[in-house]
Amino acid sequence: MTEGVETAVMTIRPGEPSELDVFADFWLAMFEEIGNLHERDMSPDWRARFRRYFERRIAGGEARFFVACDGSEIAGTAGAMIADGYPFDVHAIKRGYIFGVRVAPAHRNKGLATQLTEASVAFLQQAGCKKIRLHASPFGRPVYERLGFTPTNEMELR
Numbered sequence: 261m262t263e264g265v266e267t268a269v270m271t272i273r274p275g276e277p278s279e280l281d282v283f284a285d286f287w288l289a290m291f292e293e294i295g296n297l298h299e300r301d302m303s304p305d306w307r308a309r310f311r312r313y314f315e316r317r318i319a320g321g322e323a324r325f326f327v328a329c330d331g332s333e334i335a336g337t338a339g340a341m342i343a344d345g346y347p348f349d350v351h352a353i354k355r356g357y358i359f360g361v362r363v364a365p366a367h368r369n370k371g372l373a374t375q376l377t378e379a380s381v382a383f384l385q386q387a388g389c390k391k392i393r394l395h396a397s398p399f400g401r402p403v404y405e406r407l408g409f410t411p412t413n414e415m416e417l418r
Contacts, residue, residue: 270335270367272375275325277315279334283325283360284310286337290362294397317341321387326379328363328372336363338376340383343393356384356392361400373403381407 275283284307291297303309317323323341327334339360342348348355358380363372384392393412396404 270370270372271329272326272372272379273329275327275337277318279327280311280314280325281307282334283314283327283337283339286334286362286364287339287360290360290397293362294399296397314339317344324380324383325360326376326383328367328376330367335367336372336376337361338373338380340380342384342387342389354387354389356381356387356389358384358392358394361394361403373400374407377403377407 287310288297288299292299299306314323314325318325322344323339325337325339328336337360338358340356340358343355343357358377361373361376361380363370363376381392392409394400394404394409396409
């Protein structure tokens with residue numbers, strides 16, 4: 261355990277389909293906090309598209325999201341899915357992707373992001389993923405590095 265980090269006494273559990281809207285809220289808030297994406301930039305029906313996509317992937321056992329709960333309050337989220345599309349459908353080597361790791365400000369620095377990421381990694385490893393990737397925000401990078409993630413050569417043109 262890192263010095264100065266309080267351990268959270270919360271429940272980490274798989275999310276329920278009925279909580280997909282909350283997960284979408286956390287996912288969007290994560291992007292907005294880092295200034296990477298804003299709701300105004302997305303399709304007006306993005307929430308319905310988000311829900312349909314993840315309902316299908318979860319039902320197929322290809323995705324799962326996790327929540328950190330303080331009683332009935334959701335304090336954090338993380339998502340994990342088996343990568344789909346090109347090139348994964350071609351080479352048939354399972355790779356995982358972790359996304360949407362966010363903890364509400366009032367619950368930060370308690371180890372929740374680490375616990376949520378560990379639950380996501382475990383799901384993907386059990387699904388047979390050989391590699392797991394994520395896109396790290398400046399806030400999350402130290403968490404992921406402690407868990408053994410290393411930078412890749414991925415680049416982006418905007």
